[in-house]
Amino acid sequence: MDAALEPALAQQAGGERAIRARFRVDYAGFTLDVDLTLPGHGVTALFGHSGSGKTTCLRCVAGLERAQHGRLEINGELWQDTASGVFLPTHKRPLGYVFQEASLFPHLSVRRNLEYGMRRAGALEDRQAWEQAMELLGIGHLLERMPDRLSGGERQRVGIARALLTRPRLLLMDEPLAALDLKRKSEILPYLERLHDELDIPVLYVSHSPDEVARLADHVVLLDQGKVVARGPLVDTLARLDLPTAFTEDAGVVIESVVAEHDDGYHLTRLDFPGGNVMVARRPEALGRKLRFRVHARDVSLAVARLEGSTITNLLPVLVTDVADADTPAHVLVRLDAEGTPLLARITRRSADQLRVGVGRRMWAQIKTVALLG
């Protein structure tokens, strides 16, 4: 078991909170072979390119795909074990599934769509869950409409509410934003973030978008060609250098920060994190709020000394912990440690040689831009 996952797998009253999944599925030309232990709470992203097997993996968890060899245990309950012949059919698994296209029943109104799952889960009388879903996803005004009268984003929000209202003990989401255009995506992302903050059930979230993963996930599993190539807490996993090239083009780290200070004179906000701080344009969030941001490796440069008289403000003292090949021969990826916070820098091989960038060297990192998430 990953040391990083230890806290996540802490024993809870009533059983172990963890998802243990082992699947082997063989198709012509494709094999999914995974063996995973995932935390039993928070959002875990199954991340990879198309054809990596992430959706197949999710369908195996749901029982929609029957793995030839598999064992699945969700927080202490056995859902599948080919060795002992256990296979719980999908409709007996207490899960919620959000499909890429919302897949609402076209012959039922929004209300009847929502009630379809609630009735079968024995949750029809749960007014509190109903109110919470209405409020969380903002769909109260859509109830009497038919699905073909909804926008793509509205449909997806109803689809999510429909899954949540079945009182799932596990929520599975298969690229719920992939079928939406940019505008719809940004309309629905805040709802997903609220889910992340307010749900206390584990969520498996399939995505091929680094931004979505960075915004929503606590843990990440990287899949490539049916195999797990990396997994662990989001921040650590994204900062690893040993990932396949496919993942380094867009390399970067995610940093969890706290809103520490507003400077209304200059319209700036200071975000603190272990190992330093950055100044960004004024944020609306209150002091003390948590805020994630993403730093692309290509937006980080290195200097041997602290530059004076520069316009660059965001300078951090760092220690070089690793140097590796990047996605092109002209570049290298440098892994840095800013007093506990990992950072990645993508610099030219020439600069690395000239500045003698090597493991153990203390340098200054300049962060040119940060992408604030949320």
Place this chain on the structure above:
Amino acid sequence: MRLPLSRLLAGLGAGFLACAAHAADVQIAVAANFTAPIKEIAAEFEKDTGHKVIASFGPTGGFYTQIKNGAPFEVFFAADDTTPEKLEKEGDTVAGSRWTYAVGKLVLWSATPGYVDDKGEVLKKNEFKHLSIGNPKTAPYGLAGIQAMEKLGLAEAIKPKLVEGSNITQAYQFVATGNAELGFVALSQVYKDGKITGGSAWIVPAELYEPIKQDAVILSKGKDNPAAKALADYLKGPKAIAVIKAYGYDL
């Protein structure tokens, strides 16, 4: 040697006409019950005269409708005498060409040997479930069957057990497949070379039903076809009559 093209074509045409005068085609419509004998007779006729017979087989009522609507038949062998008479009155035939080519005999027949006795007592016992018969409205043998049962005073008792074929061929089929235990059919259907071909039968006495006269007539379309006249004459000759009798018809 060079022949003008027009003379060549004229010569060829004259040749064809000469041939046609000697050996012609004749299209005939034949009632279904007379299928087997006419095939045999036609083969002999073709051998003896060089003419060629093109025969269609079917229900008499159907042929009437087709003839009225321009069907190309030249001689019509009906299963009754009323239909040719009607055509004659309506002016669709060659005047004076109508004659009775066969008189049908009615038989009560079963595919099961020994089921029908030679006195027809089986009708009085009335222990069967289905008695098959041609549609009396359209099939002369069906009408004859009804007349026979009426004369015997059994019509009312048997009526609920009647199943109708649309023609005499279908009535035969119901019996042959065993779906009806017995039925009134044409003797010609179950008779060959002087005896019943299978099962058991009672040849219904002629006094129990009106004679089933089957008339033939040369139609207007065959007016100028020598083969039509030749075939009509042939049917009246001894060779054809022998065949007709061998199939169980009277004359």
Place this chain on the structure above:
Amino acid sequence: MPLTGLDLSAIWLTLELATLTTVLLLLIGTPISWWLARTRSRLKGPVGAVVALPLVLPPTVIGFYLLVTMGPNGPIGHVTQSLGLGVLPFTFAGLVVGSVFYSMPFVVQPLQNAFEAIGDRPLEVAATLRASPWDRFFTVVLPLARPGFITATVLGFAHTVGEFGVVLMIGGNIPDKTRTVSVQIFDHVEAMEYAQAHWLAGGMVVFSFFVLLALYSSRRFKPALG
């Protein structure tokens, strides 16, 4: 009154036959169509072909084989006799059996198309919402396949009304039992009762036209799953 009592009883009998046949076909045809739409079995081809046979075979072939197989010496005849039902030719039940077989493709094919158009996704969605297989069939498949059911019902009914050859060959033309409108028309034509034939035949033309008109103008194309 242009129509006789016999004509009216033939009309009534025909409607009875078509109604009963259609109900039976929906009951039998639905599972067959569902299986044909979903199976990956190698039997799919042969079973589909058998169901479609009446589309290409002349009614005389079907009628002849029904007469032989349902007769006292045929395999179906043996079964019905051992069950104490007697033999089926010349009975209303026999006509129903023949019609069910003869009209089967007109019910199965629209249903199979409708089921295939639904696809896997709605069923998977329903499964994740805790619906059991039967539940999924009744609450998702049936409503989504409704246009297919309407088409199947109309075609099955209309085709049975219009059936002639099979009825002629196994019915025996018994009034109130096996004499349907199409046979009655045939009798009128054979007996040269053209006026009566016209009334019935014209009625059939008008009936068929309005059935098809209703079908074509009610056919709406449902949007795919939202």
